[in-house]
Amino acid sequence: MISQDVIHALYIPALRIQMDTIPGRYTEMWFKADKAGSFHLFCSEYCGTDHSEMDGTLTIMQPADYQTWLTHAASSQTLVSAGETVFQSYGCSACHRANSTVKAPSLAGLYGKPVPLEGGGTVIADDSYIRDKILNPDAQKIAGYKQTMPSYEGKIPEDDLIRLVAYIKASKDSAHD
Amino acid sequence: MSDRAAIGVELAEQFTDVAQQRRAATLGMWSWLLTELLLFAALFLIALVLRILHPDSVREAAHHLKFWIGATNTAVLICSSLTMSGAIVTSRLGWQRAMVRCMLATAALGSLFLVFKGYEYYQDYIEHMTPFLAWRPYELSGDRASQLYVSLYYVATALHAFHLTTGVAILLGLAWQARANGYLQRHQNRIEIYGLYWHFIDLMWIMVFTIIYVMNR
Amino acid sequence: MTDVAMRERTPPPATLDRPLDYLHDAHTLRSWLFTIDHKRIGILYLIAITAFFIIGAVAAGLVRLALVVPDGQIFTNDTYNKLFTIHGVVMVWFFLIPSIPATFGNFLLPLMIGAKDLAFPRLNLLSWYVFMTGAVFTLATVVIGGVDTGWTFYAPLSTTFSNTWVVPALIGVIVVGFSSILTGLNFVVTVHTMRAPGMHWFRMPIFVWTMYATSLIFLLATPVITMALILLVMERAFGIGVFDPALGGDPVLFEHLFWFYSHPAVYIMVLPGMGVISEIIPAFAQKKIFGYKFICYATIGLASITFFVWGHHMFVNGQSEYASLAFSFLSFAVAVPSAVKVYNWTATIHKGDIHLDTPMLYAMGYIGLFVLGGLTGLFLATLAIDEHIHDTYFVVAHFHYIMVGGTMLAFLGGLHFWWPKFTGRMYPEVWGRISALLIFLGFNVTFFPQFILGYLGMPRRYHVYPHEFQLLNILSSAGSTILAVGYIFPMIYLLWSLWFGKRAPSDPWNAKGLEWTTSSPPPKHNFIVPPIVDFEPYDYPVKAGESV
Numbered sequence: 001m002i003s004q005d006v007i008h009a010l011y012i013p014a015l016r017i018q019m020d021t022i023p024g025r026y027t028e029m030w031f032k033a034d035k036a037g038s039f040h041l042f043c044s045e046y047c048g049t050d051h052s053e054m055d056g057t058l059t060i061m062q063p064a065d066y067q068t069w070l071t072h073a074a075s076s077q078t079l080v081s082a083g084e085t086v087f088q089s090y091g092c093s094a095c096h097r098a099n100s101t102v103k104a105p106s107l108a109g110l111y112g113k114p115v116p117l118e119g120g121g122t123v124i125a126d127d128s129y130i131r132d133k134i135l136n137p138d139a140q141k142i143a144g145y146k147q148t149m150p151s152y153e154g155k156i157p158e159d160d161l162i163r164l165v166a167y168i169k170a171s172k173d174s175a176h177d
Numbered sequence: 178m179s180d181r182a183a184i185g186v187e188l189a190e191q192f193t194d195v196a197q198q199r200r201a202a203t204l205g206m207w208s209w210l211l212t213e214l215l216l217f218a219a220l221f222l223i224a225l226v227l228r229i230l231h232p233d234s235v236r237e238a239a240h241h242l243k244f245w246i247g248a249t250n251t252a253v254l255i256c257s258s259l260t261m262s263g264a265i266v267t268s269r270l271g272w273q274r275a276m277v278r279c280m281l282a283t284a285a286l287g288s289l290f291l292v293f294k295g296y297e298y299y300q301d302y303i304e305h306m307t308p309f310l311a312w313r314p315y316e317l318s319g320d321r322a323s324q325l326y327v328s329l330y331y332v333a334t335a336l337h338a339f340h341l342t343t344g345v346a347i348l349l350g351l352a353w354q355a356r357a358n359g360y361l362q363r364h365q366n367r368i369e370i371y372g373l374y375w376h377f378i379d380l381m382w383i384m385v386f387t388i389i390y391v392m393n394r
Numbered sequence: 395m396t397d398v399a400m401r402e403r404t405p406p407p408a409t410l411d412r413p414l415d416y417l418h419d420a421h422t423l424r425s426w427l428f429t430i431d432h433k434r435i436g437i438l439y440l441i442a443i444t445a446f447f448i449i450g451a452v453a454a455g456l457v458r459l460a461l462v463v464p465d466g467q468i469f470t471n472d473t474y475n476k477l478f479t480i481h482g483v484v485m486v487w488f489f490l491i492p493s494i495p496a497t498f499g500n501f502l503l504p505l506m507i508g509a510k511d512l513a514f515p516r517l518n519l520l521s522w523y524v525f526m527t528g529a530v531f532t533l534a535t536v537v538i539g540g541v542d543t544g545w546t547f548y549a550p551l552s553t554t555f556s557n558t559w560v561v562p563a564l565i566g567v568i569v570v571g572f573s574s575i576l577t578g579l580n581f582v583v584t585v586h587t588m589r590a591p592g593m594h595w596f597r598m599p600i601f602v603w604t605m606y607a608t609s610l611i612f613l614l615a616t617p618v619i620t621m622a623l624i625l626l627v628m629e630r631a632f633g634i635g636v637f638d639p640a641l642g643g644d645p646v647l648f649e650h651l652f653w654f655y656s657h658p659a660v661y662i663m664v665l666p667g668m669g670v671i672s673e674i675i676p677a678f679a680q681k682k683i684f685g686y687k688f689i690c691y692a693t694i695g696l697a698s699i700t701f702f703v704w705g706h707h708m709f710v711n712g713q714s715e716y717a718s719l720a721f722s723f724l725s726f727a728v729a730v731p732s733a734v735k736v737y738n739w740t741a742t743i744h745k746g747d748i749h750l751d752t753p754m755l756y757a758m759g760y761i762g763l764f765v766l767g768g769l770t771g772l773f774l775a776t777l778a779i780d781e782h783i784h785d786t787y788f789v790v791a792h793f794h795y796i797m798v799g800g801t802m803l804a805f806l807g808g809l810h811f812w813w814p815k816f817t818g819r820m821y822p823e824v825w826g827r828i829s830a831l832l833i834f835l836g837f838n839v840t841f842f843p844q845f846i847l848g849y850l851g852m853p854r855r856y857h858v859y860p861h862e863f864q865l866l867n868i869l870s871s872a873g874s875t876i877l878a879v880g881y882i883f884p885m886i887y888l889l890w891s892l893w894f895g896k897r898a899p900s901d902p903w904n905a906k907g908l909e910w911t912t913s914s915p916p917p918k919h920n921f922i923v924p925p926i927v928d929f930e931p932y933d934y935p936v937k938a939g940e941s942v
Contacts, residue, residue, distance in 0.1 A: 005550070005554075005555055006548075006550050006551040006554075006555050007548060007550075007551070007645060007711075009710060009785060011785070011786075011851070011853055013782070013786075013850065013851020014851070016781060016782035017781050017782065018710050018781060018782070018784060018785070019710050019711075019712065020710055020711040020712060022639075022645060022646060022711060022712065023550060023639040023640070023645065024639025024640075024643075024644070024645070025639070025644075025646075025712065026712075027711070027712035028712070040851065040860060042851070042853045042856070043853070044784070044785040044786065044853040044854075045548075045785060046544050046546075046548070046551070046854075046855040047551060048475075048542070048551055048555055048556065049471050049472050049475060049542065050471050051471075051475070051855060051856070051857075052466065052471065052474075052853075052855070052856040052857040052858045052859065053471070053858050138233065139233065151319070153321055153642075154321060158640075190510070190511075190919075191509070191510045191511035191512070191513070191515055191588075192510075192513075192588075193924070197587055197588070200586075200587045201513040201514075201583050201584075201586075201587040201588065204582070204583045204586055204587060205513065205514060205579060205580075205583045208578075208579045208582050208583060208613055209579055211613055211614070212575050212579070212613050212614075212616070212617045213617070215613075215614055215615075215617040215618055216617035216618075216620060216621050217621075218617075218618070219617070219618045219621035219622060219651060220621060222651075223625070223636060223647065226644065226647055227636075230642070230644065231642060234642075308634075309632035309633065309634055311633075321635075321641055321642050322641075322642035324634075324635060324641060324642070325634070325635050325636055325641065325642055325643055328628075328632070328634035328635065328636070329634075329636065331634075332624075332625065332628060332634070
């Protein structure tokens with residue numbers, strides 16, 4: 001999770017968990033949904049004027065219900081599909097697509113894998129890694145590739161960046177094959 | 178020695194004897210310096226954090242600092258500490274005129290530091306190393322993290338310069354008072370206490386110089 | 395001179411050669427505003443912080459009023475946010491932090507160690523002016539302009555997103571910080587150098603020990619927040635970006651710097667209260683304090699551990715789990731010295747000759763509420779539980795049990811205990827007891843429901859909340875009206891007693907300690923004959939068969 005403006009926190013009292021969302025870095029939270037139902041969720045880190053109206057509902061459904069909901073109600077774009085548009089519009093696809101003339105690493109199936117670094121060692125490609133690589137590609141150079149990618153720091157607005165990371169996370173190996 | 182004045186301390190009414198008064202004044206100054214040290218420590222901590230977060234940008238920014246001006250200034254301040262020690266030694270001996278001269282020399286060296294520092298800021302300005310001036314383009318504008326370090330450099334050196342300016346002003350005030358006959362008989366203590374403060378400003382500069390200028394080269 | 399002769403010296407009768415007491419030494423306003431007498435400066439602080447307390451309490455009352463309805467119709471969101479910011483800023487920075495140290499500490503510290511004054515009386519007056527300048531400046535800002543960041547000023551809300559008067563409010567808080575530093579410095583030096591002959595470290599009253607520990611925290615922690623707040627101001631004014639992620643800075647760094655001060659600040663508020671209680675309990679149990687040295691060590695222990703627990707405010711911000719584990723463990727360690735003190739107080743009361751006068755009622759209330767506040771602190775120090783109740787009303791209830799149930803009750807208890815010494819008049823005992831009971835009752839009705847609210851999941855700083863929380867919120871608001879009455883009573887009867895109260899003898903409680911050997915109110919330089927200490931602290935008479 002990440003924030004595009006101030007520090008917030010996602011708080012789900014029924015699950016007895018919360019985690020801050022901080023601008024500029026990713027935080028994680030997980031839970032095992034073992035009971036269907038609707039539960040309150042709040043922002044628990046004071047975030048400004050309408051802090052107390054920043055709430056919502058967590059809906060946990062049975063898999064079958066969820067499929068029905070997906071086909072009937074999910075009209076709006078998901079984060080991932082919006083991210084795909086961003087991926088095209090910033091020209092990421094020019095280099096990172098599978099058969100590009102520029103020798104850039106493929107991003108399909110990257111998420112969660114270890115990446116070998118120039119000068120030895122590896123790093124796990126998590127959310128923060130992908131984000132940092134977009135903003136500051138000169139750091140943590142990848143073994144076997146010439147570093148030519150420009151920095152996108154200050155060029156991609158925060159919301160687009162979040163969509164982009166979500167898209168890269170979701171790119172599966174199958175897209176590549 | 179005709180100009181050798183008697184030395185002593187005038188007893189303030191809340192103390193029972195002069196020894197107690199001296200102890201209290203010394204401890205008071207040390208406590209104040211401890212507080213000041215922690216004030217600067219927060220800045221040093223931030224310098225460290227920036228170095229860990231953005232090592233390349235910090236190195237890049239540090240290369241634009243005027244190392245030799247900083248080094249010269251370090252030498253100037255170390256000399257000023259020497260003259261301040263001279264003032265303390267002469268005050269203990271009761272050589273009042275020599276003491277006043279040492280104090281004036283210290284103030285002059287302190288002012289020289291400020292002149293150099295001003296020149297350094299001017300050079301920074303010429304070289305577009307002023308990211309906080311919105312109307313002036315910034316030299317390393319492609320590297321946003323370097324801006325943090327340059328800003329930190331300004332905060333740390335300006336805070337130090339503020340201390341030094343206050344220090345010079347107090348020193349001149351003390352020197353003015355110390356011309357009067359019998360000053361050492363009443364207030365020899367003040368020279369000693371003030372000396373602690375001056376040495377501390379010197380020490381802080383050495384730390385700022387090391388941490389901001391030297392370590393990231 | 396024998397022990398008994400020293401202690402039972404009666405003050406000489408008022409004759410022409412006896413110096414006037416500090417209140418009647420001079421009468422002009424000038425003689426108050428330019429005084430360098432620590433006792434008068436203590437009274438100046440007392441007046442100032444009472445005024446600030448009233449402002450903070452009114453804001454609290456309005457916050458509770460707003461929370462009676464769940465849909466936030468009484469105030470707008472913006473007004474509500476400004477109100478709780480006023481409450482937090484005023485209560486923390488301008489009431490709780492200076493409350494006991496600057497008033498009782500100033501007045502009593504030299505008296506208790508047998509000194510004529512603090513080591514630097516002019517510096518002491520300066521710190522009052524610095525305090526007033528900063529406090530009035532910030533107060534004007536938060537009341538007239540309004541600031542909506544909460545007292546914690548978290549970046550980047552405070553640096554980039556808030557459209558309110560953050561910069562002037564911060565400048566005032568920075569200035570007040572310097573006042574704390576100067577007071578702390580003065581106390582440290584005084585304790586080290588100004589003790590009367592024979593008053594060695596382990597003959598000092600516990601109150602002096604706690605003042606000393608508090609002053610160390612002032613000296614070591616305050617400059618760090620000063621720097622953090624200066625950087626916050628710079629960031630807002632020049633956009634230097636140390637805490638702004640959009641520029642590559644780190645908002646979590648501000649949390650670290652902020653809590654490195656603000657957690658020790660909790661002990662700036664709590665330790666002096668413990669000192670006051672340690673004076674009241676032996677006096678009203680007429681018994682030597684149990685485990686004197688252990689309480690001294692526990693005081694210093696608390697002041698040390700408190701520098702290493704700041705991370706427990708950040709369990710849910712993604713900080714490393716190993717760091718969280720260490721901070722959790724260290725936070726549990728705080729319980730040890732705290733418990734040492736509580737056990738020692740209860741052991742002191744045990745089999746004592748107990749007098750349930752007003753100060754003792756406050757002290758008993760303190761012990762109960764402090765234990766509750768402290769134990770719920772352990773809940774919060776537990777990582778798994780904190781995941782759930784972090785930033786909820788549970789936290790709000792917890793720190794109010796410490797701040798109000800602890801510090802505020804100790805402040806009121808101490809005020810009644812030393813009121814005869816400050817003013818030379820007795821307060822009306824019956825009214826004192828009634829308001830002590832009202833405050834205890836009102837406090838619990840106000841804040842106990844908040845523990846439940848927090849556990850059920852109501853986040854703090856919420857103006858609009860789900861309907862199922864309304865009942866408990868109404869209960870809490872109802873309790874706050876009882877609490878308000880409890881606060882208003884002392885303000886009236888203490889003022890009344892200034893003119894109509896009975897004249898106080900030098901030791902109305904039959905208490906021990908140097909401050910009770912001089913007249914009430916004390917003369918300008920505290921003691922007519924400079925005291926020589928040849929007795930142990932708290933040398934209350936030992937009954938036959940009792941071992942201490």
